[in-house]
Amino acid sequence: MTKREQEILVILKENPLISQQELADLLEIKRSSVGVHLSNLINKGYLKGKGYIINEAPYLVVLGGANIDIVGFTDAPLILKDSNQGTLKISMGGVGRNIAENLVRLGLNTKLISVIGDDTNGHQLKSHSQQIGLDILDSLFLKNQPTSVHLAIMDEHNDMALGLSAMNIYNQFSLAFIKKKHEILQKAKCIVLDTNMPKIILDEVATNYHSQKLFLDAVAGSKALRAKDILQFLYVLKVNRLEAEILSGLRIKKNTDLLKLANYFHKVGVKNVCITLGGEGVYYSNHKIKGYIQPKKTSVINTNGAGDAFMAGIIFSDLQNKSLKESVTFGMTCAAITLSHEDNVHPDLQQKLNIQTKN
Structure with missing residues (x-):
């Protein structure tokens, strides 16, 4: 299954009555391309013909x-109880989600x-x-x-020095x-x-x-x-x-x-x-x-x-x-x-x- 076909399946699970034009608008592709992807999904057995009934693989x-991860990278060895210079990276996280x-x-x-x-x-x-x-x-x-949200501060070796999770x-x-x-x-x-x-x-x-x-x-x-x-x-x-x-x-x-x-x-x-x-x-x-x-x-x-x-x-x-x-x-x-x-x-x-x- 291609990445685009995976995207379409996820959308269809949430809204099985969506039209081809709505799919095209959502994915920012041509309606004719949507038709090709849907036809491929039917041929591969993921959809049971018209109506977009999903045949679960x-x-x-x-x-x-x-969660969302906020990771701080230091420019030099960390100094505790002080403001350290560095950069911040925000990304998708969570152990289960990452796996x-x-x-x-x-x-x-x-x-x-x-x-x-x-x-x-x-x-x-x-x-x-x-x-x-x-x-x-x-x-x-x-x-x-x-x-x-999980906050992580990395040390000069890019290993985690401190982490804080807000997961209530x-x-x-x-x-x-x-x-x-x-x-x-x-x-x-x-x-x-x-x-x-x-x-x-x-x-x-x-x-x-x-x-x-x-x-x-x-x-x-x-x-x-x-x-x-x-x-x-x-x-x-x-x-x-x-x-x-x-x-x-x-x-x-x-x-x-x-x-x-x-x-x-x-x-x-x-x-x-x-x-x-x-x-x-x-x-x-x-x-x-x-x-x-x-x-x-x-x-x-x-x-x-x-x-x-x-x-x-x-x-x-x-x-x-x-x-x-x-x-x-x-x-x-x-x-x-x-x-x-x-x-x-x-x-x-x-x-x-x-x-x-x-x-």
């Missing part, structure tokens, strides 16, 4: 955070279920999602609420709402979770939909414990050192402790474990294989989003029936490409990887 669901965008750019039909306000930031998120072909129509849209809007994500998404979740090829979601939501989804592959990103040490009670249901758990220690209650004093840590997660039910180690790479483990993969050398412009690209790479590769080692290797490649771009998601990820769209 296989998809996966990401349930997680979507979802990466998956779309890798060619996978992806639905994001998140919480979005009706402010300017929320409108930006919706517009950007439509442009890239990310389906967010099943998200919770709240009136008179601010969309979440996620407290309004209710069991009643997620239960309305039963059919969507039940039909998903796999479900990706991040711990920006309230614990009650994570528990509900993991308990009722673990027949699908469940991937979980622990997001941050302050939120990792939200996943404590659902470890037994996880197909893939992605954590960093701090998150792993918090979830397990064990300490990592040396790299040989990683085996003990991974074994803990396997004993409680996690099938595949990925522990990111920053500049030292990734430790991976399941009941068949375990090992380290060193990071690829790259010019680091922005570390925000690299972990999300890594997770998306693992998901993409796993869905191609690759081994855990192959999936982690591919994820590391996605992360390296993302590190070299100022945005949280590299807009040319698929081209950089030289892979074909497989929708």
Whole structure:
């Protein structure tokens, strides 16, 4: 499916009665071009003929955070409690949203279920999602609420020195709402979770939909414990050192402790474990294989989003029936490409990887 066809499908899901001329005006293309795209969508099986009835292609669901990121880059070593000179970059963010965008750019039909306000930031998120072909129509849209924002200050090495999240809007994500998404979740090829979601939501989804592959990103040490009670249901758990220690209650004093840590997660039910180690790479483990993969050398412009690209790479590769080692290797490649771009998601990820769209 082409990018333009993805854009048209997202619009049709929101307004199935829209005319070809209205589509043309919205996309700023000729009406005849719209007709060609619609004909292609029918021939490919995405639309059931006239009336724009959508024949849902296989998809996966990401349930997680979507926000606006404000990232500050310093011109010199940071001085605490003082005003520092630098530049600011505003971009689309949120762990779940970043993972979802990466998956779309890798060619996978992806639905994001998140919480979005009706402010300017929320409108930006919706517009950007439509442009890239990310389906967010099943998200919770709240009136008179601010969309979440994450502020990050980077150090002179372009690594995060300090972050601040304003994400109270996620407290309004209710069991009643997620239960309305039963059919969507039940039909998903796999479900990706991040711990920006309230614990009650994570528990509900993991308990009722673990027949699908469940991937979980622990997001941050302050939120990792939200996943404590659902470890037994996880197909893939992605954590960093701090998150792993918090979830397990064990300490990592040396790299040989990683085996003990991974074994803990396997004993409680996690099938595949990925522990990111920053500049030292990734430790991976399941009941068949375990090992380290060193990071690829790259010019680091922005570390925000690299972990999300890594997770998306693992998901993409796993869905191609690759081994855990192959999936982690591919994820590391996605992360390296993302590190070299100022945005949280590299807009040319698929081209950089030289892979074909497989929708």
